[in-house]
Amino acid sequence: MQSEIKNCQNCKKDFTIEPDDFGFYEKIVVPPPTFCPECRMQRRMMFRNGHTLYKRECDLCKKNIISIYPTNAPFPVYCQKCWWSDNWDPCQYGIEFDFSKNFFEQLKELSLIVPALSITNDNEVASVNCEYTYDWFFSKNCYMCVSGWHAENVLYSFHIEHNKDMLDCMHMREAELAYECLQCYKIARSKYCTYCSECQDCFLGYDLSGCLNCIMCIGLRNKSYCIKNKQYTKEEYEIKLKKMNLSNFYSVEKYKKEFKDFCSNFPHKYSYIKKSVISTGDFLINCKNVKYAFQVINGENQRFIFGSDTTKDTYDSLMSGKAEQCYEVVVADNSQRNYFSVFCFQCRDIYYSLFSPSAENCFGCVGMKKGSYSILNKKYNKEEYENLKEKIIEHMKKTKEFGEFFPYWISPFAYNESEAQELFPLTKKEVEDKGYCWRDADLRDYKVTLPIDQLPEDINDIKDNIIQEIISCGHNGKCNHNCTTAFRVLQNELGLYKKLNIPIPHLCPNCRYFERVEKRNPPRLWHRKCMKEGCNNEFETSYAPERPEIVYCEACYQKEIY
Ligand SMILES: [Zn+2]
Ligand SMILES: [Zn+2]
Ligand SMILES: [Zn+2]
Ligand SMILES: [Zn+2]
Ligand SMILES: [Zn+2]
Known part of the structure; x- marks a missing residue:
């Protein structure tokens, strides 16, 4: 079979389907996609909201809760316990499939009556004190975190696994005492590092591996006591380190700028791919035949992936771990043969379902925890299920629905509160022109008790009563970061700043998050x-x-490494 050029039905740009890809679509018996890889990723991202949280009531027990859905959501919302x-x-909400209607219409109707889980975490089940987290499991004392598990004392971080004591990090694995790090693994006591592995006590590092005690270095391997890639003795290094005053906000800002300029003189490797073969993308570790993939660890035979761990034979997945033979999924953890679904984890043989954990043999179900042989939440016997499923697939082929992920109007989120806005930002007008929803931020009138310019510059001058202050954000709402205009410092957060000897940031968590997203290379090739x-x-x-x-190939880059 040959590769084929298709025109994307969404953005109208051409994209290529490779022979391998046709093999995959044939194997799982779905027609090839009509959207290009990027538009498919954007469409999936519209179904996640980790950064806009609301206070509301549980519609069953009436308890006050934190939720990803506002009070006026058009469906019931239940707390974890309920x-x-x-x-x-x-x-009890099951409906009979109606062949005179489109499938997606009927699924939408169902999604408006079935109770939704307030927020996707396992707080008070397998996690402790993790109320303000999303897509977050098996953790302890975490706050404002999205996508991760096995974490302890982690704040304001995104996509992390097996980490302890860290703040403001993104795409991290097995790290401890880290701050403002991006795409690192196995690092400790390190700050402001990107693409670093097996490093300790590094500050402002870029593509370091096996380094200890290095400051403002790029591309080093197994080095110690270097500053701006220059070797010092331990004694010289320590004297210089002391003089740098890294506990002071303004001196850190100065070094950040200096390091940025320093790095711009060095070549960059075309991509961060480690211990991997025949793979393309960025931040890939231990991958085999993984293409057009980003932030993937231990992957095999995958395409069009963002965020995945120990997954194989899977295409078009967003944030899934331990998945096998899945296609067009958002968080399909521990699943097999899971096709077109959102938050259906621990599932087998399911199609077109929303938030139905531990389901098997389900088609078009919503909230079907532990369901089996069900269609639109109505239960059938095995034979009836298989027959009806085949008929619906035929129906959906005629309506041109089969093979496509859910259209945006099935999503419960406004475009600008979904993850799509982070990677595919649109203005309010663009959103409305495309027929998506926009939600204006709730009015914020925090009574600032400490303007940012009065915050002590040095962490050593910060008193414990800082946790009572409401500090103004340096962007003051004048940015596109969903700025909350003010922020607080929590008790365990202050403890970490002191332990790591880092100054208190001048921006609210949302502004910090968006600045990190802007710093990371986009998931495009x-x-x-x-x-x-x-x-x-x-x-x-x-x-x-x-x-x-300056971008180099692997061989040329290797020659430049000291
Ligand atoms: Zn497109
Ligand atoms: Zn409740
Ligand atoms: Zn802000
Ligand atoms: Zn901002
Ligand atoms: Zn080259």
Whole structure:
């Protein structure tokens, strides 16, 4: 079979379907996609909201809760205890499939009557003190975190696994005492690091591996006591380190800028891919035949992936771990043969379902915890199920629904509160022109008790009563970061700042998060040529052609490493 160029039904740009891809679609018996990989990723991201939380009531027990849905959501919302309890049965909402209507219309109707879980975490079940987290499991004392598990004392972080004592980090694995780090694994006592592995006590590092005690270094391997890639003795290093005054906000800002300029003189490797073969994307570790993939660890035979761990034979997945033979899924953890679903984890053989954990053989179900042989939440015997399922698939082929992920109007979230806004930002007008929903932020009138310019510059001058203050955000709402205009410092947060000897940030958590997203390479690939003179190697890179970085192929980059 040959590759085929198709025109995306959404953005109208051309995209290629490779022979391998056709093999996958044939194996799982779905037609090839009509959207390009990027539009498919955007469509999936519209179904996640980890950063806009609301205070509301549980519609069953009336307790005050934190939820990803506002009070005026058009469906009932239950707290953790109520949702998981036997006090309601998802089958009671079951509806008969109507062949005179489209499938998605009927699924939407169902999604408006079945109770939704207030927020996707396991607080008070397997996690402790993690009320303000989303897509977060088996953890302790975490706050404002999204997508992770096995974490302890972690705050304001996104996509992390097996981490302890850290703040403001993104795409991290097995780290301890880390601050403002991006795409690192196995690091400890390190701050402001990107693409670093097996490092300790590093400050402002970029692509370091096996380094100890390094400051403002790039591309080093197994080095100690280096500053700006220059070797010092332990004694010299310690004297210099003391003089740097890294507990002071303004000196850290100065070094951040200095390091940025320093890095711009060095070549960058086209992509961060480690211990991997025949793979393309960025931040891939231990992968085999994984392509167009980002933030993936231990993957095999995957395509079009964002965030995955120990997953194989899977296409088009967003934030899934231990998944096998899945397609077009959002959080399909511990699943097999899971197709077109959102938050259906621990599932087998399911299609087109929303939030139905531990379901098997379900089609078009909503909130069907532990369901089996059900269609639109109505239960059937095995034979009836298989027959009806095949008929519905035929029906959906005629309506051109089969093979497509859910359209946006099935999502319960406004576009600008969904994760799509982070990677595919749109203005209010663009959102409305496309027929998506926009939600204006609730009016914020926090009574600031400490303007940011009065915050002591040095962490050593911060008193314990700082936790009572409401501090103004340095962006003051004048940005596109969903700025909360003010923020607080929590008790355990202050403890970490002191332990790590870092100054208190000047921005609210949302502004910090969006600045980190802007710093990370986008989940897109461009075909480019190595910029080293005389080298003709080509590669797929997440560095866009117009970017200022000097981008080298693996071989040329290796030669530059000290
Ligand atoms: Zn497209
Ligand atoms: Zn409740
Ligand atoms: Zn802000
Ligand atoms: Zn901002
Ligand atoms: Zn080269």
